[in-house]
Amino acid sequence: MLAIGTVARRTGIKIPTIRFYEQEGLIEAPPRTESGRRLYSAHAVRRLSFIRHARDLGFELDDVRSLLDLSDQPDRTCADVDQIARLHLDEVEARIERLRALKRELTRIVSSCAGGKTAECRIIEALADHEHCAAPHPTPAKAVKKRRKSPKSSKKHRM
Amino acid sequence: MLAIGTVARRTGIKIPTIRFYEQEGLIEAPPRTESGRRLYSAHAVRRLSFIRHARDLGFELDDVRSLLDLSDQPDRTCADVDQIARLHLDEVEARIERLRALKRELTRIVSSCAGGKTAECRIIEALADHEHCAAPHPTPAKAVKKRRKSPKSSKKHRM
DNA sequence: TCTACATTTTCTAGTCACTAGAGGATCAAG
DNA sequence: CTTGATCCTCTAGTGACTAGAAAATGTAGA
Known part of the structure; x- marks a missing residue:
């Protein structure tokens, strides 16, 4: 023990x-x-x-x-377990897809920075204006999940 | 107004x-x-x-x-903004990678179900035993982020 | 044995980014 | 004038922990 x-x-x-x-x-x-x-x-x-x-x-x-x-309860069929895992797999795949769309847009945003002043900063423009999105990224409900932040020290995050 | x-x-x-x-x-x-x-x-x-x-x-x-x-403050350099976005992009990329490892393992788990009883269910075995992981998936701190749950109706999740 | 420190206990409250609900006031349309 | 939509403030709840306080207990070395 x-x-x-x-x-x-x-x-x-x-x-x-x-x-x-x-x-x-x-x-x-x-x-x-x-x-x-x-x-x-x-x-x-x-x-x-x-x-x-x-x-x-x-x-x-x-x-x-x-x-x-x-x-x-070892006499239940494995199918229930399988279903939970399978559902979860679908979710994971969907999440990967959304993250990839997100990555595309972030990449676009980051690469548009020419090292000027914020007044002409494209990142801020891009963020201000949803219309310019290359990819139609997540709708309200399925937006990007935020990470948890430890109060001091570094962020940890689970995803 | x-x-x-x-x-x-x-x-x-x-x-x-x-x-x-x-x-x-x-x-x-x-x-x-x-x-x-x-x-x-x-x-x-x-x-x-x-x-x-x-x-x-x-x-x-x-x-x-x-x-x-x-x-x-439009006279600050764009670099600060760029850094925030870039850091974020790094995080997104890392998350995608972790999710892919996760997907591999889930796929392995799901496909190991042969429709028997839970007594011999591989999914449960696989979950019980961390050692069997094909891919070394996320360590404690960077595990999978959970989704928010709507009280009624279906889960929505942001990622 | 004494002392110091580590570990554990319970408890409460805080985290993030909202979301829900109560109970009441105000507004616009018919 | 009434109905129903919209708004106000306030408190409390979500998920999955995490942090901290204050006190009791355990263990190792001098």
Whole structure:
């Protein structure tokens, strides 16, 4: 049985996040020592790794929940799992496509900079004027996802 | 001078979001009618369109703020603007790359399903075991960004 | 054994960029 | 004059964490 810090190191999930997952019911509340510290079994660690991996792959917590439920009932057909993954794959493909359109426009914008003053800066013009877009990029709802920013230090982002 | 609803329709930014931008200092507080309703000038509408477009392109509000500051001081060199856009382009390219790795792995996972029971489901196995990854996909910090979910109806997502 | 430091506990509140809803005032059209 | 659209302010909620406080506990070295 491992302490939470060890589990965190082993799974790459931060300590508060592990507690958060417990609170959200993604993992069971683990047994405790006499003094109240959490103790994790190898099984719990595997479950956490599963969650981590699924999250890395872009599954939302709700998706992860479904996946975990499915794997808890080993007589369900694999088709459900497959469907979740497949849906997700479609989303990923769509996202790649949108990002590529975005990249095209950004490239166009960046390369239009001639090193002058902002008064005649093409980037600002291009941003001010949606009409000039080469590619019809994402409509309101499907615009570019923003990253999370750490308060100090550098940005990290998941995509 | 236009009412907020008209501006919303014209820029594609929702009314509460316009007010939010005002509160965040991205746009000046507009003049009001006697009864307190906001009235926007053509200039304000252009500024909002600028914000909208930059947001669509994935710039964070802080980036947008810098861009706006820059465009407000027309004697600054264009280089600052270019740098922001260029940095952003780098991020977009990195994101595309990560998404492609992700797609490879998802494809592998999906295609491994043979229609059996979850007990022998490869998807779950694949998710449980990070080691089996074909491509070394994103490390903790740069995992896949999750989408925003509308409360009812379907997921929308910006990326 | 003492001390120092690391680790853990619970709790609350903050992040980003909005979005939703309540409850009320004001406006334009019929 | 009434109806319904639009607007106002305010608070609270979203997802998936992350940060910090204050206190208890564990462990390693002197």
